[in-house]
Amino acid sequence: MRTLLLASLMGATALPALAEEVNVYSHRQPELLKPLTDAFTEATGITVNTAYVDKGMVERLKAEGDRSPADLIMTVDVARLGEVKDAGVTQPVESEALNVVPEALRDADRNWFGLTTRARIVYASKERVAEGEVTTYEDLADPKWKGRICTRPFTHDYNVALTAAHLAHHGPEETKAWLEGIKANLAKQPEGGDRDQVKAIWAGECDISLGNTYYMGQMLADDEQKDWAESVDIVFPVFDGGGTHVNVSGVALAAASPNKDAALKLIEFLVGDEAQKIYAETNHEFPVSDHVERSELVTSWGEFTPDAMSLSEISALRPEALTLIEEVNFDG
Template structure:
């Protein structure tokens, strides 16, 4: 006699719950000292959420999300998804690295259905590790441009973040600025601030430059950046922007949504945004744009629910809220941007497929090491 889906889910959830403690410990060991304190949850919180997941998973309907997104920003959207569809959601938050390590350790016993994370490099890595399965959604393919999706359909972008130039308007004129490469010019010596190369955001930026300019020219540019540093590299973009505001440096490179968060708290923050790589010429490739996005876990128990969630997050209903809640840009064309984003002006985006950021990630890391970029 056949076993019903609900009965199967109860058995699998029980098995997963029994094995999960060992899997969590293994995942934490893999992460080790590399775990960032920027967004990580405590072990106690994670264990508590895992227990809830294992219990709710028995229903066969709950979509369990492993997310590196800020819980305060994403939870209201998930609540709205549940309200509209009746599909319950469980959210487990941590940094991307620990989440990927955890999925590796849990293997077929994972309670997760969706990986929701930042940067195409992280999504690409999860795909390379065999942690994701094809989304297989015409809805997603229609809503999201091909350049913001995995070439093998393992993940899709859901919001856009621009990594561009910021400056002190008291010391720098917009006409002084042009491209990422120009920041390597000696005229910026002692005036440039950068975030650490250890963060995937800068790895993806350099990977895109390798794709456009080749490794030799890109290495020259990165060496020029290092020679122009006004201070040791910063651990995050917020500190970098604050350093520009305090006069520690005059220009820097950061993600636009960090700037938006600061403006939310201080509308008079004395730093301005400049869209890099506009205009004409070989370096006018457009401003570097990355994604936050999602994929369906290979060992998901609720593939249909996971697909519905990703489709919903790519829809008109969710896109404006999903993007503007974190000061990001909608990934779906034609969706209205927030008033703040519109105030920054329009810009030309880099049009290369974001999968390249992952494909060239290792090459970018090695190049930055050679250039002395810490």
């Protein structure tokens, strides 16, 4: 009996350990994350499985409930990060390593953390817009821009977040008037994405547009879009009494994470120097870590002062911001 028991124990210890893995639900295309996940796997031996969930992230996680295989949620925009938190499909994370993320760029309850930042800037025609002609977001409602502005729909998350930031600075009455002013200045009905607006400037359909900084890097790397990019300057507007609006790509730990320890290792890796350098070089984004420099291309776009408004506060105002956008029928 003793011999059989010893043999059984020895056999159990001889079994190979199960390989660690992390399952990621991502709003971002897997190819954008692959350089990061490959580096993490090489450093730790932990496999990363990425599922691209373009739409219905919250609905999917709620439907899966406690059986969900998701460990991490990776997405862009504070609105989407706030959405998954508010839906109760995330959980708070305590880790000193994550304190490298500035307080303004992480959830006050530590349910999500920014991984990179991007500024919501103005693309301005090199030929038709003078230097210093636009300096603030409030300027966009000035009648001097009548018939000169292009934008993607304002109901898009990027513009909802910008509107929520304006709301945080100025309140609902001024924000509604601001939205009405910009709408009156549009050259055409909102449509397409940020790069489409730069194409419209290149084609002479408008003179300025709103966009995220990293699109400049993407356009310059594209043979067709390079001409669009070279037709505009990047302008970093500010809020009156504030700075330039920044948004984030971020990560949250799923509420039902089956591989919590491995998932935490990946979050900590993503805010570390190696991953932050990869973000800076390949995605043309600003690192959240002060330890990592911007890429040469991103540095060439110039310096700016990020708005100090907490993204948690901005996220909380997004429903009211969307209501105001719909009240003025901005996209109609």
